[in-house]
Amino acid sequence: MQKSPLLTRRELLKVGSGLSVGSLLPFSGLSASTLRTQAHIVIVGGGAAGMAMVNRLARRLQGGTITLVEPRETHHYQPGWTMVASGIWAAEKTMRLNAQFLPRGVKWLRDYADSIDADSKRITLVGGETLEYDFLIVASGIQLNYHLIDGMTPALVGQHGIGSVYAGIEGASRTNQAIQTWLQSGHGRGIFTAAPTPVKCAGAPLKMTFTTLSRLEDTGRRDAFDVDYMAPGASLFSQPWVDEFVKQRFDSQGVNRRHHYRLSAIDPQAKQAEFAFVGPESEFTSHHQLREAEFRRDDQPTVIADYDFLHVVPPMSAHDFVKQSALIAQDGPFRGEWLDVDIHTLQHNRYPEVFGIGDVIGAPINKTAASVKAQAPVVEGNLLAVMQGNALPASHSGYTSCPMITGIGKAMLVEFGYADNFAFMPSFPFIDPTEESWAVWVMKDRMLQPAYYAVLEGKA
Amino acid sequence: MSIDGMLTILMYALAPFKWLLIMGLIVIIALHLLTYLRGYKITHHRSRLTNLLALLIGLTAILWVPWLTHSTLGYVATVFDWIALLGAATATSVIAFIILHPLSYLISFRDKE
Numbered sequence: 001m002q003k004s005p006l007l008t009r010r011e012l013l014k015v016g017s018g019l020s021v022g023s024l025l026p027f028s029g030l031s032a033s034t035l036r037t038q039a040h041i042v043i044v045g046g047g048a049a050g051m052a053m054v055n056r057l058a059r060r061l062q063g064g065t066i067t068l069v070e071p072r073e074t075h076h077y078q079p080g081w082t083m084v085a086s087g088i089w090a091a092e093k094t095m096r097l098n099a100q101f102l103p104r105g106v107k108w109l110r111d112y113a114d115s116i117d118a119d120s121k122r123i124t125l126v127g128g129e130t131l132e133y134d135f136l137i138v139a140s141g142i143q144l145n146y147h148l149i150d151g152m153t154p155a156l157v158g159q160h161g162i163g164s165v166y167a168g169i170e171g172a173s174r175t176n177q178a179i180q181t182w183l184q185s186g187h188g189r190g191i192f193t194a195a196p197t198p199v200k201c202a203g204a205p206l207k208m209t210f211t212t213l214s215r216l217e218d219t220g221r222r223d224a225f226d227v228d229y230m231a232p233g234a235s236l237f238s239q240p241w242v243d244e245f246v247k248q249r250f251d252s253q254g255v256n257r258r259h260h261y262r263l264s265a266i267d268p269q270a271k272q273a274e275f276a277f278v279g280p281e282s283e284f285t286s287h288h289q290l291r292e293a294e295f296r297r298d299d300q301p302t303v304i305a306d307y308d309f310l311h312v313v314p315p316m317s318a319h320d321f322v323k324q325s326a327l328i329a330q331d332g333p334f335r336g337e338w339l340d341v342d343i344h345t346l347q348h349n350r351y352p353e354v355f356g357i358g359d360v361i362g363a364p365i366n367k368t369a370a371s372v373k374a375q376a377p378v379v380e381g382n383l384l385a386v387m388q389g390n391a392l393p394a395s396h397s398g399y400t401s402c403p404m405i406t407g408i409g410k411a412m413l414v415e416f417g418y419a420d421n422f423a424f425m426p427s428f429p430f431i432d433p434t435e436e437s438w439a440v441w442v443m444k445d446r447m448l449q450p451a452y453y454a455v456l457e458g459k460a
Numbered sequence: 461m462s463i464d465g466m467l468t469i470l471m472y473a474l475a476p477f478k479w480l481l482i483m484g485l486i487v488i489i490a491l492h493l494l495t496y497l498r499g500y501k502i503t504h505h506r507s508r509l510t511n512l513l514a515l516l517i518g519l520t521a522i523l524w525v526p527w528l529t530h531s532t533l534g535y536v537a538t539v540f541d542w543i544a545l546l547g548a549a550t551a552t553s554v555i556a557f558i559i560l561h562p563l564s565y566l567i568s569f570r571d572k573e
Contacts, residue, residue, distance in 0.1 A: 088530050409531030430540050438526060438535045439544045445529055450472030459465040 046070025049358030050139035055458030086211035150265035160268035188308030196232035334362025370401030495562035518553025
């Protein structure tokens with residue numbers, strides 16, 4: 001079903017946008033103004049993106065209903081999981097109650113979304129409740145598809161030398177324990193992997209390798225350990241300069257890079273991993289295009305590798321309830337796996353009353369909390385414009401940021417966007433994105449979490 | 461970013477050190493009050509030893525501030541790194557001076573008595 005990018009007059013009237021709109025300033029104008037409405041806005045997902053939108057819209061809308069669908073009581077600061085898995089932070093530091101960030105007047109349904117009927121503007125929750133919406137913000141995050149690696153489950157993290165920074169806060173803690181156990185063994189082979197799909201925080205697999213290298217060097221027996229990095233494509237990171245830097249640094253730190261391999265199976269008892277050779281023509285990076293249906297190909301040769309520590313990065317996608325809805329991308333690189341939005345306006349390409357934000361969207365980069373910071377005001381401005389029948393005023397530059405930890409105690413502030421093949425977009429003129437820096441590490445260690453919470457509150 | 465946003469970030473950044481900051485402030489205020497009642501004025505009292513000690517404590521910050529941040533001095537590499545670290549060292553010197561200066565007055569006051 002194709003729809004025009006803007007709502008029809010009839011639809012506007014239906015949602016009560018015959019409302020008072022005179023006070024609303026355009027996007028460049030500021031959030032002090034409010035819009036009177038009777039619309040029902042549903043936000044699916046209470047992570048960084050969902051919570052930021054709840055707070056922003058609660059301030060901007062008068063009279064409407066905002067419903068948040070989020071099952072978890074605890075909010076996880078996921079950018080801190082690499083610090084936990086590297087033995088630097090305690091797990092508790094990354095957790096707060098969702099209720100702490102929720103503004104008054106928002107209806108919070110503690111349940112999972114089960115399905116979305118975009119044509120009927122209806123969401124069904126796992127508990128059976130049905131919600132009808134006028135506007136929908138999909139901020140449901142990402143689904144970890146460990147099942148696409150034969151023999152792998154999240155429950156294995158922390159056992160048999162398996163780690164995975166992505167497997168929740170418990171998984172991050174158990175990853176740290178698995179690394180510690182490997183270090184204490186005094187020797188052996190560690191294999192770090194990357195996924196053949198887009199992943200959240202695409203720098204995390206690299207950061208885990210770098211922090212583990214620091215820990216290996218601290219043992220004073222670095223030569224007793226072998227470290228391999230298995231990448232599904234020719235690149236390790238989407239930003240070209242950083243990609244080349246990481247490759248050179250891996251080479252100088254004795255990491256054996258092997259390209260065009262994806263982790264296809266593990267045998268935890270035998271501590272063996274199977275890698276499928278995906279072909280020399282594969283150019284997968286952190287934002288490549290492999291889809292679930294294309295994973296198992298009998299013609300792909302495989303190799304078996306013994307390991308003492310294995311860092312697993314699972315294939316990722318939008319959640320099944322999004323994939324099974326009409327909101328999923330129908331064609332193009334994100335088809336069947338990610339939400340179909342315009343990567344600049346963040347409005348759904350076929351359902352103008354739907355917006356996407358955060359990890360769920362089909363975009364070449366942007367699965368970071370820093371992206372959410374840049375996307376939230378865009379969705380806010382554009383949603384309010386749609387509610388008034390105006391043209392969309394805001395555009396997302398693709399800004400994303402990765403404090404690339406290159407060792408415990410140093411990092412590079414890598415900020416880039418869509419333009420000019422992911423050219424750097426530094427926020428601070430006095431910080432060079434190509435330099436390793438202690439101050440950037442301090443930002444990662446001390447300042448980014450407070451800034452993240454300000455984003456959740458819609459204040460940054 | 462709005463002032464509200466900056467204050468929110470600052471609030472979250474300082475929250476883990478809330479009690480440390482409160483206790484430190486109480487100690488400094490109490491010390492200054494106590495010495496003030498005994499005639500202390502920051503501009504009148506001279507103590508070279510205090511100045512030297514405050515400077516030395518500030519210089520030691522160059523070593524332990526990176527350690528406090530799970531890093532090492534070896535990773536302080538860029539110009540901005542050094543400006544930040546010297547800023548931290550200067551702040552440490554100032555705090556040390558604010559504590560040591562009235563203390564030295566108290567000691568000299570006791571000696572005079």
